[in-house]
Amino acid sequence: MGTPTTTPAVTPQTPHFPEQVTGMYILAEALKRLEIPTVYGLVGIPVTEAAYAMQKVGIKFVGFRFEQQAGMAAATHGYLTKTPGVLLTVSSLGFMNGLTATANATVNCYPMIQISGASDPTMVDMKMGTYEELDQLNTARPLVKAAFRCSHAKDIPSAVARAYRAAVSGRPGGVYIDMTTPALAEIMNREDAEKLFYQPVDLYSPVSPNADAVQRAAETLLSAKRPAILLGKGAAYAQVDDKIKKLIETYNIPYLPMSMAKGLMPDNGPLSALSCRSTIMKEADVVMVIGARLNWMLSFGKGKWNPAIKFIQLDVEPQEIDVNVPIAAPVVGDMGQSLDAILAAMDGKKMQADPAWVTSLQAETKAKNVKFSERLTAAAPLSPMNHWSALSAIKPIIEANPDVILVNEGANTLDDTRDAIDMSLPRHRVDCATWAIMGMGMGSAIGAAVSTGKQVVAVEGDSAFGFSGMDFATICRFKLPVTVVVLNNGGIYNNIGVNPSTDPRVESDPAPTTLDLQARYDKMGEVFGVANYYVTTPDELSKALTEAIASKKPAIIDVQLAADAGKESGHIGYLNPTPLIDYTV
Ligand code: ADP
Numbered sequence: 355m356g357t358p359t360t361t362p363a364v365t366p367q368t369p370h371f372p373e374q375v376t377g378m379y380i381l382a383e384a385l386k387r388l389e390i391p392t393v394y395g396l397v398g399i400p401v402t403e404a405a406y407a408m409q410k411v412g413i414k415f416v417g418f419r420f421e422q423q424a425g426m427a428a429a430t431h432g433y434l435t436k437t438p439g440v441l442l443t444v445s446s447l448g449f450m451n452g453l454t455a456t457a458n459a460t461v462n463c464y465p466m467i468q469i470s471g472a473s474d475p476t477m478v479d480m481k482m483g484t485y486e487e488l489d490q491l492n493t494a495r496p497l498v499k500a501a502f503r504c505s506h507a508k509d510i511p512s513a514v515a516r517a518y519r520a521a522v523s524g525r526p527g528g529v530y531i532d533m534t535t536p537a538l539a540e541i542m543n544r545e546d547a548e549k550l551f552y553q554p555v556d557l558y559s560p561v562s563p564n565a566d567a568v569q570r571a572a573e574t575l576l577s578a579k580r581p582a583i584l585l586g587k588g589a590a591y592a593q594v595d596d597k598i599k600k601l602i603e604t605y606n607i608p609y610l611p612m613s614m615a616k617g618l619m620p621d622n623g624p625l626s627a628l629s630c631r632s633t634i635m636k637e638a639d640v641v642m643v644i645g646a647r648l649n650w651m652l653s654f655g656k657g658k659w660n661p662a663i664k665f666i667q668l669d670v671e672p673q674e675i676d677v678n679v680p681i682a683a684p685v686v687g688d689m690g691q692s693l694d695a696i697l698a699a700m701d702g703k704k705m706q707a708d709p710a711w712v713t714s715l716q717a718e719t720k721a722k723n724v725k726f727s728e729r730l731t732a733a734a735p736l737s738p739m740n741h742w743s744a745l746s747a748i749k750p751i752i753e754a755n756p757d758v759i760l761v762n763e764g765a766n767t768l769d770d771t772r773d774a775i776d777m778s779l780p781r782h783r784v785d786c787a788t789w790a791i792m793g794m795g796m797g798s799a800i801g802a803a804v805s806t807g808k809q810v811v812a813v814e815g816d817s818a819f820g821f822s823g824m825d826f827a828t829i830c831r832f833k834l835p836v837t838v839v840v841l842n843n844g845g846i847y848n849n850i851g852v853n854p855s856t857d858p859r860v861e862s863d864p865a866p867t868t869l870d871l872q873a874r875y876d877k878m879g880e881v882f883g884v885a886n887y888y889v890t891t892p893d894e895l896s897k898a899l900t901e902a903i904a905s906k907k908p909a910i911i912d913v914q915l916a917a918d919a920g921k922e923s924g925h926i927g928y929l930n931p932t933p934l935i936d937y938t939v
């Protein structure tokens with residue numbers, strides 16, 4: 355008998371199951387690695403778990419009530435941060451609802467990426483009646499800068515990186531990613547997934563302007579007798595505020611901002627020609643257009659403009675040059691580089707401008723401002739209020755809080771608010787922009803508040819508010835510092851339209867422009883448990899708005915206007931296809 359044998363210790367062999375991840379995780383992780391902080395969207399099949407995965411990796415997911423508003427938020431995020439806002443939607447109708455906002459972003463040159471869940475394309479292509487079958491990729495294509503489809507999880511990181519680059523490069527715009535159910539559902543070993551991620555280089559590559567073009571532009575501007583600078587939202591977007599200030603102040607050039615460029619240079623600064631728009635159009639001999647298009651908002655650069663005018667145009671998009679009117683000195687390239695080059699070419703040289711030009715514009719501004727403040731005070735009834743009386747209360751409060759971002763839409767509400775409220779900081783005004791669309795208010799307010807952390811006041815017509823009003827719920831759920839001010843005149847334009855029919859089937863219907871004068875939009879604050887105010891005088895409005903802004907919490911104010919406050923189509927009645935028929939009494 356020897357010593358007892360001991361059985362050697364056996365290390366239990368646990369079978370090795372590699373950790374696995376889904377396409378949804380890969381999507382979340384791909385966005386995270388590109389430093390996308392926030393995704394705006396509305397979940398459902400097949401993207402619900404993708405949104406959970408985003409939260410899990412630390413991305414803020416802002417869930418909306420309507421995809422279009424989530425898209426407006428993403429677009430505004432893109433405009434204010436110069437990085438793509440991201441929208442997540444379900445397939446079919448969710449995709450379509452979001453696409454409106456993405457198309458609007460493309461038109462306005464805001465960088466954004468719409469990611470939509472999509473049915474298996476092989477079944478869509480064969481019309482095999484799959485769930486929510488729609489050829490989303492081809493539907494999106496004509497409305498976006500670029501469109502990609504992920505059919506496999508391995509495609510996701512490169513699709514997201516390429517979408518990012520496409521959204522911010524050249525002229526910014528909307529990009530679409532068709533995120534198919536098979537790609538989202540695919541399961542991979544984590545270590546294989548890890549190999550898919552890469553750090554893309556130069557997601558934004560600025561394009562340098564041509565030296566001859568810079569020289570020509572500098573000489574044209576220096577030779578002007580009556581120069582002006584027209585600032586568009588492309589100039590605001592580019593975040594080149596110091597260079598624009600330097601050009602304007604060093605060479606003493608009057609400037610005229612487009613609506614969303616208000617505040618890029620102060621609206622009430624000594625060289626602001628905000629009140630002299632028609633004089634600039636008629637009399638300026640050289641106008642440098644910086645990040646604006648000579649489109650319908652600028653009478654296409656002709657007609658009302660001096661026929662002998664020379665335009666200098668700075669734009670990143672070569673196809674923008676000579677649209678509607680020939681450009682004497684185009685400078686195509688990144689705004690920052692173009693301005694640096696022009697400033698260098700002008701350095702030490704003197705403008706030939708007639709000194710009387712600036713002084714006459716300043717005198718005109720002074721006279722117009724007197725008239726304008728009369729309209730806001732003397733001519734504005736205290737109760738029931740019109741737009742001007744409401745604005746007499748809103749104007750001083752917004753101007754005393756310059757860092758509040760102003761979101762603005764409506765017809766008369768848009769026109770009158772834009773005219774009344776002076777902005778003094780860049781990128782603090784977001785409105786319905788190039789397409790003049792209604793239905794961006796709540797989404798843009800949310801995008802502005804979330805992407806900047808700033809307070810927002812949304813001044814909305816009652817009709818405009820109706821398009822996006824349900825997403826006031828999102829403002830409340832996320833406790834955003836947003837005050838919604840609804841100027842309620844009970845209608846599209848106003849409440850005094852009259853149904854002209856004598857047909858008994860329709861004669862008692864409301865007129866097409868008639869909405870709800872007595873509607874108490876403030877009660878939406880009760881529904882969602884936030885501060886709410888109903889005001890009927892400028893004093894009450896002033897008190898409510900001051901309190902709401904000071905609270906830094908969600909609030910809604912119904913501002914009761916008179917039924918006849920406001921006119922059809924606001925300032926752009928001339929765009930109606932026929933002369934306005936007077937259906938009012
Ligand atoms: P607005 O409505 O204020 O007149 P638009 O949207 O019509 O402005 O025009 C903005 C212009 O700015 C577009 O033509 C766009 O190509 C240009 N743009 C946008 N971003 C940049 C940039 N970073 N550098 C140069 N141009 C830009």
Ligand code: MG
Nearest residue numbers: 816817843845
């Ligand atoms: Mg109205």
